[in-house]
Amino acid sequence: METLTPHARRWLMTALSAVLLPHLLVLPWWLSSFVVLVLGLGWGRSFAGFPKFPGFLKYLLFFLALGGFFVTFGLPSGRSSGSALLVLMAALKPLEIERQKNARHLLLLSYFLVAAYFFSHQEIAAALWLFFAVFLITSALTALELNDEPFFSRRLLTPSLTLLSASLPLALILFLLFPRLPGPLWSFPEERRMAVTGLPNELEMGGISHLVRSSKVALRAEFVGPVPPPEKLYWRGPVFPLFDGRTWRRLDVSPVTSRSGLIHLSPLQPYTVTLEAHHQPWLLALDPPFSVPTGASFSASYEVLLDRPLHQLHRYQMATAEIVKWPAEWVDRGGWGATTMLLSQIAQQRNPRSFELARSWAEAELGDEALVERLLNLFRQNPFRYTLDPPSLGGSGPVDEFIFQTQAGFCEHYAGSAAFLLRAAGLQARVVAGYLGGERHPVGGYLIVRQYNAHAWIEVRIKDKGWVRIDPTAAVAPERVEIGIAAAFPESDAFFLWREGRGIGWLRKVGQYRDLAEFYWNYWVLGYGPKLQNLFLGRFGLGLHHLNLWITALIGLPFLALLLGLGILNFGVFEKIPPEVKLYRIYCRRRARHGCRRKLSETPTAYAQRLAQKFPAEMHENTEIAVLYLDLRYGKRSPGDVGVDLKRLRQLCRR
Amino acid sequence: MKPGENLRDSWRRRFDFWLARRRPEIGKACRLSHRRLYIIPTATGLFFVLVLLLILVGAANFGSSMAFILVFLLVGVGINAIWLTHANLLGLIIEPLALIPAFAGEEVALRLRLENPQDRLRPALKWSWLDEPEAPVLSQIKSLSSDNVSLTKIVRQRGWFTLPPIRLGSSWPLGLFYVWTIFRPSEKILVYPQPARSGLPLPLSAHAGGEKPQPVGQTQVSGNDDFAGLRPYRIGDSPGRLDWRARARGGELQAREFHGSSADRLLFDWWQLHESGVEARLSQLCRWVLDAEVAGYDYGLRLPGQDIEPGQGPQHRHQVLTALALFKVS
Numbered sequence: 001m002e003t004l005t006p007h008a009r010r011w012l013m014t015a016l017s018a019v020l021l022p023h024l025l026v027l028p029w030w031l032s033s034f035v036v037l038v039l040g041l042g043w044g045r046s047f048a049g050f051p052k053f054p055g056f057l058k059y060l061l062f063f064l065a066l067g068g069f070f071v072t073f074g075l076p077s078g079r080s081s082g083s084a085l086l087v088l089m090a091a092l093k094p095l096e097i098e099r100q101k102n103a104r105h106l107l108l109l110s111y112f113l114v115a116a117y118f119f120s121h122q123e124i125a126a127a128l129w130l131f132f133a134v135f136l137i138t139s140a141l142t143a144l145e146l147n148d149e150p151f152f153s154r155r156l157l158t159p160s161l162t163l164l165s166a167s168l169p170l171a172l173i174l175f176l177l178f179p180r181l182p183g184p185l186w187s188f189p190e191e192r193r194m195a196v197t198g199l200p201n202e203l204e205m206g207g208i209s210h211l212v213r214s215s216k217v218a219l220r221a222e223f224v225g226p227v228p229p230p231e232k233l234y235w236r237g238p239v240f241p242l243f244d245g246r247t248w249r250r251l252d253v254s255p256v257t258s259r260s261g262l263i264h265l266s267p268l269q270p271y272t273v274t275l276e277a278h279h280q281p282w283l284l285a286l287d288p289p290f291s292v293p294t295g296a297s298f299s300a301s302y303e304v305l306l307d308r309p310l311h312q313l314h315r316y317q318m319a320t321a322e323i324v325k326w327p328a329e330w331v332d333r334g335g336w337g338a339t340t341m342l343l344s345q346i347a348q349q350r351n352p353r354s355f356e357l358a359r360s361w362a363e364a365e366l367g368d369e370a371l372v373e374r375l376l377n378l379f380r381q382n383p384f385r386y387t388l389d390p391p392s393l394g395g396s397g398p399v400d401e402f403i404f405q406t407q408a409g410f411c412e413h414y415a416g417s418a419a420f421l422l423r424a425a426g427l428q429a430r431v432v433a434g435y436l437g438g439e440r441h442p443v444g445g446y447l448i449v450r451q452y453n454a455h456a457w458i459e460v461r462i463k464d465k466g467w468v469r470i471d472p473t474a475a476v477a478p479e480r481v482e483i484g485i486a487a488a489f490p491e492s493d494a495f496f497l498w499r500e501g502r503g504i505g506w507l508r509k510v511g512q513y514r515d516l517a518e519f520y521w522n523y524w525v526l527g528y529g530p531k532l533q534n535l536f537l538g539r540f541g542l543g544l545h546h547l548n549l550w551i552t553a554l555i556g557l558p559f560l561a562l563l564l565g566l567g568i569l570n571f572g573v574f575e576k577i578p579p580e581v582k583l584y585r586i587y588c589r590r591r592a593r594h595g596c597r598r599k600l601s602e603t604p605t606a607y608a609q610r611l612a613q614k615f616p617a618e619m620h621e622n623t624e625i626a627v628l629y630l631d632l633r634y635g636k637r638s639p640g641d642v643g644v645d646l647k648r649l650r651q652l653c654r655r
Numbered sequence: 656m657k658p659g660e661n662l663r664d665s666w667r668r669r670f671d672f673w674l675a676r677r678r679p680e681i682g683k684a685c686r687l688s689h690r691r692l693y694i695i696p697t698a699t700g701l702f703f704v705l706v707l708l709l710i711l712v713g714a715a716n717f718g719s720s721m722a723f724i725l726v727f728l729l730v731g732v733g734i735n736a737i738w739l740t741h742a743n744l745l746g747l748i749i750e751p752l753a754l755i756p757a758f759a760g761e762e763v764a765l766r767l768r769l770e771n772p773q774d775r776l777r778p779a780l781k782w783s784w785l786d787e788p789e790a791p792v793l794s795q796i797k798s799l800s801s802d803n804v805s806l807t808k809i810v811r812q813r814g815w816f817t818l819p820p821i822r823l824g825s826s827w828p829l830g831l832f833y834v835w836t837i838f839r840p841s842e843k844i845l846v847y848p849q850p851a852r853s854g855l856p857l858p859l860s861a862h863a864g865g866e867k868p869q870p871v872g873q874t875q876v877s878g879n880d881d882f883a884g885l886r887p888y889r890i891g892d893s894p895g896r897l898d899w900r901a902r903a904r905g906g907e908l909q910a911r912e913f914h915g916s917s918a919d920r921l922l923f924d925w926w927q928l929h930e931s932g933v934e935a936r937l938s939q940l941c942r943w944v945l946d947a948e949v950a951g952y953d954y955g956l957r958l959p960g961q962d963i964e965p966g967q968g969p970q971h972r973h974q975v976l977t978a979l980a981l982f983k984v985s
Contacts, residue, residue: 050937112709146827159828161734163731163736163739163828163829164728167730169731171727178727311717525724529718600686
């Protein structure tokens with residue numbers, strides 16, 4: 001067995017470090033620093049004079065890594081813990097590798113490590129990393145074959161570059177043609193909640209305002225017609241009907257139906273959403289969602305739900321209408337059962353003052369709509385403030401505290417309190433979280449909704465009308481609804497100045513083009529799934545139903561590529577042949593036709609002599625050709641002479 | 656199975672010998688065409704396929720486009736590696752060079768001339784005898800050039816030795832595939848007997864004439880009376896006979912020639928040896944031949960059924976040693 005040379009080891013470490021780099025950015029910090037330390041040891045080993053590691057040190061590091069892993073992740077069960085374990089083991093492995101064979105296997109596993117990163121992250125920058133990492137791993141494999149090659153040598157880098165660039169066309173074809181299956185082959189048990197910015201699963205006072213600090217994209221939407229005005233862009237997300245006085249919760253129910261039964265009284269407006277992975281089952285849709293996309297259905301509180309959390313970018317088509325008529329069954333749904341009632345009682349006990357206030361409204365026996373008006377007036381007529389930094393509500397009754405003491409809050413404070421007050425007054429009301437607004441991309445024409453567009457409002461069941469959307473924030477800060485989040489806060493807020501890029505024109509432009517690139521990336525690369533594939537292939541009349549054709553193509557293509565490659569090599573299609581060799585070959589072929597074929601081992605001089613014996617008349621010509629050819633091929637001459645000689649050789653050979 | 660060989664290698668060896676038997680022997684230059692080349696995935700190559708399948712399953716499961724791109728790119732890399740590996744041997748021209756006789760117990764060398772007619776480097780070529788693949792000789796050939804490689808093997812038996820088949824293989828660039836070719840050199844190599852390690856002194860008493868031989872060491876110096884003149888140096892002249900003084904003065908290198916110096920004529924006689932075994936006798940005779948050649952004596956040989964007149968020089972030496980190498984007890 002061949003042992004690993006320091007050169008090859010350095011290449012192994014280079015490739016491995018490049019592969020692990022992006023993993024380090026998503027691992028917990030202590031694991032990352034551990035991996036960096038271990039990689040450092042591996043690098044050290046690749047320089048002469050560094051001692052072999054004693055066995056106990058390897059075991060110590062191994063058990064340290066394993067222990068740390070279990071403390072952080074528990075038993076490995078899903079993607080991120082699985083790849084974290086792989087990363088740890090891959091970083092440790094070079095410490096004990098002494099043989100070429102094992103190094104080769106580790107490099108092949110590094111290909112899998114690259115893939116493991118893509119199982120959960122797929123940003124544009126990662127695509128560049130893909131090519132770079134694959135190039136380095138392939139070069140490292142070559143370095144193992146050329147044991148004593150210097151670190152950077154053309155001989156080492158050329159084959160991997162050739163291999164990679166030559167496989168691009170095949171990769172593209174396979175990417176387009178390889179049949180994509182909808183849905184996972186099997187599902188992993190989900191891991192603990194990942195720390196992802198996005199709408200929460202449970203809503204507390206202050207649960208939305210922290211989102212506003214993030215400018216990460218939540219979704220992008222393309223409209224067929226004009227983009228609706230900002231105050232119509234209510235992106236409906238999770239709905240929270242349950243309230244225990246502190247926290248709003250979703251009804252823990254599975255999807256109910258995929259039929260909405262809604263009747264639109266104004267024209268339907270179709271649009272397409274590209275939603276970033278948020279690891280929750282709900283989809284965002286303009287209020288009210290008219291129908292569900294394939295694979296999704298409605299929950300009892302009219303959320304659009306997938307049957308599993310969304311771990312990938314998802315693209316779906318939806319439609320909305322401004323004026324709709326709710327069918328009776330939707331008005332009655334909403335999970336108004338015993339649990340809701342019980343929780344409502346607890347909530348009332350926790351916030352007695354607000355409860356009393358609402359009871360007093362109910363005793364006045366106003367209509368449903370007048371009650372709502374009463375509520376909004378409460379916010380309008382008292383010194384309520386709309387702020388990004390609301391004072392924290394620590395007590396057991398946050399609604400009481402907010403209404404009667406602090407009177408400063410973000411949208412979820414207003415929505416939460418409003419829903420509570422209306423319920424205490426005898427109406428059915430629920431809190432809805434989502435996004436409000438979005439900015440239109442000046443070039444792409446699509447709408448970008450970012451995390452700082454996060455918003456919360458309420459829905460109230462009003463007699464004869466069904467569920468009606470009411471935004472209490474509009475009573476306090478109407479500019480938030482009509483213009484956008486930036487308008488709701490004073491110009492001086494440096495945070496928003498930076499976010500919106502106002503005043504720095506070119507920076508804003510750069511940002512816009514970055515977003516455009518990301519949009520197309522999402523559409524064509526990440527979003528290329530069964531649906532888009534069918535659409536694309538359908539244009540050429542190749543649906544997924546032509547299964548025979550598919551299988552033939554997929555098996556045939558690689559073989560075709562292989563045959564082509566062999567053919568090219570065998571017949572030297574792309575070989576660079578010096579002109580004198582070409583001419584000499586022509587000459588040999590012509591003489592062969594006269595019955596005197598040049599033998600493989602025969603030198604030009606010997607051949608000329610043999611020809612001279614056979615055709616004494618052409619002796620001078622043959623000798624001159626041999627001399628000219630040998631001179632051109634092996635002699636050192638000035639460029640001027642070469643030209644003259646070549647011309648003469650051409651004359652002689654073509655004769 | 657040979658000792659210390661695992662099952663896979665054993666089958667591999669048998670397969671290779673089977674292939675070698677199917678191939679005609681080559682004596683002249685031979686171009687490696689696709690008909691002479693075999694290519695299979697290595698164990699690493701199979702592992703690579705397994706990794707690709709794993710990535711593919713993961714990509715389908717998590718619906719990850721990037722992982723799909725990765726796996727398709729690697730499929731391309733794997734397929735291209737096949738022909739890149741194949742191309743590393745394709746078109747090479749191999750020509751066995753003339754074989755040089757050797758002594759039993761020493762290494763015989765098979766020298767091959769390699770020519771690379773294409774404009775590309777051929778790195779990481781591994782040469783080995785088919786029956787000892789463990790220690791390959793590594794070489795590489797630059798584009799449009801030629802190079803010599805020699806493979807050595809220790810031979811124990813005198814006589815004609817048939818060289819085993821040779822394997823030339825390479826798994827460059829990625830080690831995922833292994834391309835190889837096998838050929839049998841057509842010529843046989845002549846192996847002289849093994850010279851006895853510290854043999855008897857030269858049998859100066861058994862000289863061909865009847866005169867008393869002079870002791871070794873004085874031969875060249877005291878043979879002055881028979882000195883016949885100088886002649887230009889020929890390859891094979893013993894150093895003791897060269898005129899070093901003339902050379903030191905700046906002249907041509909010349910050898911002293913002696914006439915009819917009966918003192919220098921020796922006869923190595925099979926029947927004079929008292930060793931028991933045939934091989935031991937041949938070894939002793941071989942030793943004498945070498946010693947006599949170095950010392951500058953004329954020497955002859957008497958074997959059962961064969962007499963060689965005294966003489967010296969490389970031709971004569973080869974004749975005598977060949978007789979020893981091919982000697983058979985009748």
